[in-house]
Amino acid sequence: MSHAKKSRFPLLMTFLVFGYAFLYGPILSLIVYSFNESRLVTVWGGWSTKWYGELLQNEQILSAAWLSLKIAAISASFAVVLGTLAAMALVRFKRFRGRSMLEIMVAAPMVMPEVIIGLSLLLLFMAMDDILGWPEGRGQTTIVLAHMTFAMAYVTVVVRSRLAHLDNSLEEAAMDLGARPLKVFFAITLPIIAPALVAGWLLAFTLSLDDLVVASFVSGPGATTLPMVVYSSVRLGVSPQINALATIIVVLVSLAVLFAGWIMVRQEKQKQRENSQ
Amino acid sequence: MSGGQMSALKLAQRLPGAAFLSNGRHWIIGLPWLWLTLFFLLPFLFVLKISLSEAVLAQPPYLPFIREIEDGAMTLVVNFGNYMLLFEDPLYRTALLNSVEIAAISTLLALIIGYPMAYAIARAPQAWRLPLLMLIILPFWTSFLIRVYAWIGILKNNGLINNTLMSLGLIDQPLEILYTPTAIYIGIIYSYLPFVILPLYATLIRLDDSLLEAAADLGCRPWKQFLTITLPLSMPGIIAAAMLVFIPVMGEFVIPDLLGGPNALMIGKLMWTEFFNNKDWPLASALAAVLLVLLIIPFVLWRHYEQRQEQQGEAR
Amino acid sequence: MTDVSKPANAEHAQPIVRIEQVTKTFGNVYAVDDVSLNIYPGEFFSLLGSSGCGKSTLLRMLAGFETPTHGRIYLDGQDVTDLPPYERPLNIMLQSYALFPHMTVEDNIAFGLKMEKMPKAERDERVREMLALVQIEKFAKRKPHQLSGGQRQRVALARSLAKHPKILLLDEPLGALDKKLREQTQFELVNIQERLGITFIVVTHDQEEAMTMSSRIALMRDGRIEQVDAPRRLYEYPESRFAAEFIGSINLIDGHVVKQEDDQVWVQSEQIDGLLQVRHSQPLVNDMAVTVAVRPEKIQVVPALSQGSNTVQGVIKEIAYLGDVSIYHVELPSGKRVMFTQSNIQALAEQPMTWNDSVTLTWQPNACGILVK
Numbered sequence: 001m002s003h004a005k006k007s008r009f010p011l012l013m014t015f016l017v018f019g020y021a022f023l024y025g026p027i028l029s030l031i032v033y034s035f036n037e038s039r040l041v042t043v044w045g046g047w048s049t050k051w052y053g054e055l056l057q058n059e060q061i062l063s064a065a066w067l068s069l070k071i072a073a074i075s076a077s078f079a080v081v082l083g084t085l086a087a088m089a090l091v092r093f094k095r096f097r098g099r100s101m102l103e104i105m106v107a108a109p110m111v112m113p114e115v116i117i118g119l120s121l122l123l124l125f126m127a128m129d130d131i132l133g134w135p136e137g138r139g140q141t142t143i144v145l146a147h148m149t150f151a152m153a154y155v156t157v158v159v160r161s162r163l164a165h166l167d168n169s170l171e172e173a174a175m176d177l178g179a180r181p182l183k184v185f186f187a188i189t190l191p192i193i194a195p196a197l198v199a200g201w202l203l204a205f206t207l208s209l210d211d212l213v214v215a216s217f218v219s220g221p222g223a224t225t226l227p228m229v230v231y232s233s234v235r236l237g238v239s240p241q242i243n244a245l246a247t248i249i250v251v252l253v254s255l256a257v258l259f260a261g262w263i264m265v266r267q268e269k270q271k272q273r274e275n276s277q
Numbered sequence: 278m279s280g281g282q283m284s285a286l287k288l289a290q291r292l293p294g295a296a297f298l299s300n301g302r303h304w305i306i307g308l309p310w311l312w313l314t315l316f317f318l319l320p321f322l323f324v325l326k327i328s329l330s331e332a333v334l335a336q337p338p339y340l341p342f343i344r345e346i347e348d349g350a351m352t353l354v355v356n357f358g359n360y361m362l363l364f365e366d367p368l369y370r371t372a373l374l375n376s377v378e379i380a381a382i383s384t385l386l387a388l389i390i391g392y393p394m395a396y397a398i399a400r401a402p403q404a405w406r407l408p409l410l411m412l413i414i415l416p417f418w419t420s421f422l423i424r425v426y427a428w429i430g431i432l433k434n435n436g437l438i439n440n441t442l443m444s445l446g447l448i449d450q451p452l453e454i455l456y457t458p459t460a461i462y463i464g465i466i467y468s469y470l471p472f473v474i475l476p477l478y479a480t481l482i483r484l485d486d487s488l489l490e491a492a493a494d495l496g497c498r499p500w501k502q503f504l505t506i507t508l509p510l511s512m513p514g515i516i517a518a519a520m521l522v523f524i525p526v527m528g529e530f531v532i533p534d535l536l537g538g539p540n541a542l543m544i545g546k547l548m549w550t551e552f553f554n555n556k557d558w559p560l561a562s563a564l565a566a567v568l569l570v571l572l573i574i575p576f577v578l579w580r581h582y583e584q585r586q587e588q589q590g591e592a593r
Numbered sequence: 594m595t596d597v598s599k600p601a602n603a604e605h606a607q608p609i610v611r612i613e614q615v616t617k618t619f620g621n622v623y624a625v626d627d628v629s630l631n632i633y634p635g636e637f638f639s640l641l642g643s644s645g646c647g648k649s650t651l652l653r654m655l656a657g658f659e660t661p662t663h664g665r666i667y668l669d670g671q672d673v674t675d676l677p678p679y680e681r682p683l684n685i686m687l688q689s690y691a692l693f694p695h696m697t698v699e700d701n702i703a704f705g706l707k708m709e710k711m712p713k714a715e716r717d718e719r720v721r722e723m724l725a726l727v728q729i730e731k732f733a734k735r736k737p738h739q740l741s742g743g744q745r746q747r748v749a750l751a752r753s754l755a756k757h758p759k760i761l762l763l764d765e766p767l768g769a770l771d772k773k774l775r776e777q778t779q780f781e782l783v784n785i786q787e788r789l790g791i792t793f794i795v796v797t798h799d800q801e802e803a804m805t806m807s808s809r810i811a812l813m814r815d816g817r818i819e820q821v822d823a824p825r826r827l828y829e830y831p832e833s834r835f836a837a838e839f840i841g842s843i844n845l846i847d848g849h850v851v852k853q854e855d856d857q858v859w860v861q862s863e864q865i866d867g868l869l870q871v872r873h874s875q876p877l878v879n880d881m882a883v884t885v886a887v888r889p890e891k892i893q894v895v896p897a898l899s900q901g902s903n904t905v906q907g908v909i910k911e912i913a914y915l916g917d918v919s920i921y922h923v924e925l926p927s928g929k930r931v932m933f934t935q936s937n938i939q940a941l942a943e944q945p946m947t948w949n950d951s952v953t954l955t956w957q958p959n960a961c962g963i964l965v966k
Contacts, residue, residue: 012397016409019394023416023470026427029437033430043435086309096306104580105313111521111576113528115545116565119552120320123327123562126337149316152309172658173691175678177705177756181301187704191695210421213530216553227422234426234535238433246423253418261411 027250034243051244058241061229068209068226071140075147076204080197082148083155083204090156091163109153118217121146125218138220146218147211151204158203162196321569328562331356338556359563369564372542373571379458379533379543380526383465384519390466391473391518396507398474399481410478417471425464425535432460432536456538464532465522472521480514481507513586520579524572544568607670609634609760609792610655615664617650617816624650626816627664634759637786637793639803641839642813648796649688651813652762655794656685668760679708683760688768690749692737698724698748699733705756723751726785743774750782754789761786763795767802779805800840804828812836828888830962837886837964842920844887844931845964850877857958859902860885864929870902870958875965884964889920891960892933894946897953904955905931909948923952 034052038045055061086106090099109117125135125142135141166189174184190197212227219225233239330339363369398409416424431437432455439451454460484507492502530545537543544564552561608631617625625647632638640648653659654666657678665674673681684705692701702723706716724730727747737745746769753761766782767775783806786793797803803810804824812819812827812835820827820836831837834845848862848869853876860869860883869885877883895904910930911922918934925931933954935946946952 012393012400015393016397016401019390019470020412022390022467023413026424026431026467027416027419029431030423030427040435082309082312085305086313089306089309093302093306098306098310100584102306102310102313103584105317106309107580108576109317111524111572113525113530113545113568113572115528115530115548116324116569119548119561119565120324121316123323124316124320127323145316149313152312156309167689167691169687169689169691170693172656172678173685173687173752174693174704175658176656176681176685177752178679178708179704180679183708188693192693206418212422213549227420230420230422230426231531234422234429238426238430242423242426243430246420246427249423250419254415257411257415257418261408264407 027246030243030246031250034240034247036240036243039240051240052248055241055244055248060224061226061241061245064224064226064229067140067223071143071147071225072205072208075144075151075208076201078144078148079151079155079204080201083152083200084159084193084197086152086156087160087163091160106153106156109150110157112150114211114213115217117146117150118214121149121214122217138218139223142218142220143215143223143225146214147204147208150214151207154203154207155200158200159193159196162193166192324562324565324569327559328359328566329355329357330559331358332557332559337558339559356559359560360567362560363563363567368542369547372544372547373567376527376543376545377571379461379465380523383462383469383526384522386462387466387469387473387522388515388518391470392477392515394470395474395477395481395514399478399484406482410475413471413474421468422531425468425531428460428464428467428536429455432463455536456540458537458541460536460538461533461541461543464536465526465529468532469522469526473518476517476521477511477514480511484510513583516579516582520575524576527572528568606633608632608667609669610794611667611670612651612655613665613667615651615654615661615666617647617654617659618662623816625654625661628816628818629664630811630818630821632792632794634792635790637783637795637806637808639795639797639807639810640813641797641800641803641810643798643839646813647816648798648813649764650816652685652764652794652796655683655760656762657681682758683762684753684756684758685762685764686749686753686766688764690737690745690769692745692748692752694737697734697736698729698740701737701748702752702755704752709756719755723755726754727751742769742771743778746770746778750785754785754791758791760792760794763793765796765798767797767799775802782806804840812839831886832965834884834964842889842932844889844892846885846887846929846931848883848885850879850881850883852879853877858963860963864927865905865925865931866927867905868902869961871961871963872959873963877963885961886964887931887956887961889932889934890918891956892931892954893956894933894935895953895955897951899953899955901955903958903961904953906951906953907931909946909950909952912946912948921946921952923954 035047035049036043036045037048037050086102089096089102090106093099121142122138125138125145128134129136135145170188170192171184174188175181179187210227211225212231215225216228216231219228230242230245234242327339332339394413398406398413401409429436433439434451434453434455436455438454439448442448443451454463488506488510489502492506493499497505528545528548529543530549533541533543533546534549537546545568548561548564548568551557551564610630610632612628612630612632615625615628616623628647628651640651642648650659654661657673657676657680661674665672667673668682693704696704699720702720703716706719711719720733721730724733727750729744729747729751732740732744732748737748740748746766750766753763763782767778770778779802782793795803795806807824809821809823810827811821814835819839820832822830827836828840831840831843837843837845846862846864846869848860848864850858851861851868852859853873856872856874858871858873858877860871861867862869862885871885897906905923905925907923907925909921910924911920913920913922914937916937918936920932920934923931923933931954
């Protein structure tokens with residue numbers, strides 16, 4: 001390492017430390033205060049787990065969470081199918097009519113403000129209901145349709161980069177050995193891009209679980225998702241139950257990410273070991 | 278098979294539907310294309326349509342476009358009143374300018390904070406990079422709403438910051454942070470930081486170290502190396518990061534609503550209020566249409582730039 | 594002169610691969626330009642050329658990955674031009690090997706057999722046979738990323754041979770191996786080919802590799818075939834300047850025909866200020882401009898004052914010591930340079946010749962050729 005890099009490293013490290021403190025400070029504060037006895041969230045009243053107990057008794061939050069999980073799982077699954085098709089179209093077919101349009105349509109939902117997506121989809125659903133009689137009213141179905149649409153864009157990005165790195169000759173070899181196109185897809189392509197599909201699914205799932213704005217627009221009276229409940233309760237100020245909920249979410253996500261990271265590191269090490277043999 | 282049947286069969290094969298079924302390629306391209314056209318593009322037409330109608334207290338709360346006047350005669354009523362209002366009422370103009378200002382400044386601040394972090398991660402020892410990156414992404418997987426909410430507890434008058442500063446005796450009056458523009462900036466930078474760091478990291482990690490070595494060999498000092506080599510070559514990442522912040526922040530609702538308080542004026546929040554509180558769907562639609570037009574310009578420029586970059590990459 | 598369109602041992606055989614006037618264009622680039630070629634059963638046939646000469650495109654059209662713009666391709670008498678790869682009775686070993694990363698060595702080899710729904714017992718037997726053929730039994734349960742480059746190459750070979758194809762296409766089969774391993778594997782490939790009696794069609798850019806392994810070589814340039822011949826004939830009797838220069842090094846001397854008697858041609862050359870005598874059986878016209886080609890190793894050093902045709906005098910200007918041989922560059926009075934090689938028979942002996950020595954060189958009339966193209 002050159003002298004210049006060494007001398008600059010401590011400065012960069014300081015930056016990193018402050019950066020991570022900025023990212024994690026608020027989350028830590030939520031966790032700490034979720035164990036606060038006092039209802040006044042910011043005044044410390046001693047350790048307690050009573051808010052967790054109350055949270056688990058809160059029918060409204062529990063049923064909203066259940067609905068959100070259902071919507072997230074369904075919309076993520078459809079988004080993976082659509083996003084994978086879009087990614088394949090963009091990677092495999094270099095030239096086709098409407099290609100640049102498709103490029104724009106898969107990139108736009110990622111930056112498009114949610115208020116616009118939400119309002120425009122609501123108006124579409126109402127018109128469809130008028131003309132086609134479907135989707136009848138608004139609720140779970142319309143939320144799923146909306147979430148599929150913006151989540152598929154993210155799936156496309158993830159799957160596309162994996163597909164682009166996939167060696168074309170693998171599919172050619174399979175075809176040469178007698179596999180028909182559909183067989184090639186299921187025996188070769190799919191297993192190799194599977195990690196990207198899993199990552200895409202998780203991303204779509206999280207985005208759906210997290211969405212407040214679009215769901216608020218396209219939802220109907222019967223369907224209240226978890227973010228909608230959380231929003232209406234935090235609008236009224238800080239609430240210890242929400243802190244407890246946040247802590248549970250953070251812990252679950254961290255465990256999942258740590259687990260994924262552990263698997264990745266282990267695979268990496270195994271690869272290195274095998275390669276050094 | 279008779280000649281008539283034959284020609285009917287041939288005709289059927291030529292119909293777009295038949296080709297669609299007979300060819301996998303058409304499915305792969307057609308399905309996502311149709312879906313996005315129907316659920317992403319088409320809805321904007323409805324926004325445009327509603328924005329040109331009049332608001333009423335009814336369900337749905339707007340008057341139809343084509344109306345029946347006496348004797349069954351139909352007439353097309355196009356109402357530009359909503360757009361007129363947007364340009365005449367200072368409230369909307371202020372909201373618009375505010376949104377542009379807040380989006381631009383927070384994009385700049387996020388880049389200033391995010392660039393050194395991305396740079397540090399890219400320069401970190403190989404074994405550290407993956408864990409460091411995962412730590413950047415991890416908050417993104419937890420609820421956005423809850424992360425914004427966390428700042429309320431920190432910034433409010435009897436929140437974490439003020440309590441700490443007061444107990445240390447540094448101030449005796451609580452600092453007003455929550456429900457000010459500062460709180461909005463903090464919330465935006467905090468929420469969008471991963472979107473800045475990831476694309477920047479992706480370009481920085483691809484940077485060839487030997488370029489810097491060559492520059493150093495030619496007598497270029499470290500700071501100058503950064504300005505003349507690293508910064509220009511990371512431009513694609515900077516532009517991607519800026520767009521990933523600027524465009525969605527222009528229409529942001531949750532952050533100004535929770536941290537900016539009732540007086541915060543941004544288009545996204547105003548749209549929400551017009552729609553949910555005032556039930557003025559046509560006006561909300563007009564706001565959405567104006568915002569959309571404003572955002573299309575940077576978006577198209579960005580896509581154009583990205584495609585040019587890609588082509589250059591392929592040519593190389 | 595023998596018919597070079599067929600290998601010597603296949604006078605009466607029917608071609609197993611027939612390529613008829615095949616052209617392939619990408620946009621307005623002619624990757625393959627009107628190529629016709631017959632390949633016979635049991636041949637080890639090489640498509641040789643530098644990158645971009647169209648050899649890989651031609652191979653990919655045989656495999657079915659590309660469709661010709663014009664022309665037809667016949668395998669064993671059957672027109673396969675429009676058949677997809679999975680219906681063609683041949684297999685290919687790709688340059689990248691294209692081993693399926695998520696399958697073990699065994700599963701990779703069994704893949705093609707599973708596609709043709711071979712019963713499991715028979716399939717297992719075939720996989721064992723293939724593993725033994727390329728000597729990788731030990732690695733049967735490993736995944737591709739756990740193998741070395743040489744082992745991967747063997748798996749790829751075994752996989753493409755598993756279906757017992759009559760024709761095997763190999764795209765730069767040794768390209769990814771280092772030099773030592775490459776030389777060793779060349780002979781193994783030839784042995785396997787002879788043992789199985791399969792027709793091999795190999796794409797390579799490496800002239801030594803093509804010379805070592807092939808029964809015949811098609812030298813390609815700019816999408817066209819420059820010359821098709823057995824390696825030895827290609828080396829000794831190149832037909833064009835390009836063919837002469839592509840394989841090995843060569844001296845090219847320009848001149849014009851002054852006399853022809855039986856199979857002997859005399860060429861007057863300003864470059865050597867004298868007469869060249871060349872064995873050449875095809876009729877030529879007097880005064881026709883020709884190029885005489887002489888390989889450096891065919892040139893001998895003779896005592897000064899020697900006279901006659903094919904004799905030149907000059908001064909040694911450069912010496913390149915390559916270990917086994919040394920290459921001498923001799924400048925003639927006309928400024929023309931001629932290369933010749935000498936085996937280094939003695940180690941560290943006093944060099945018999947050194948810079949600025951005057952030397953007289955000569956070669957036999959049947960040791961050189963005339964480029965007709």
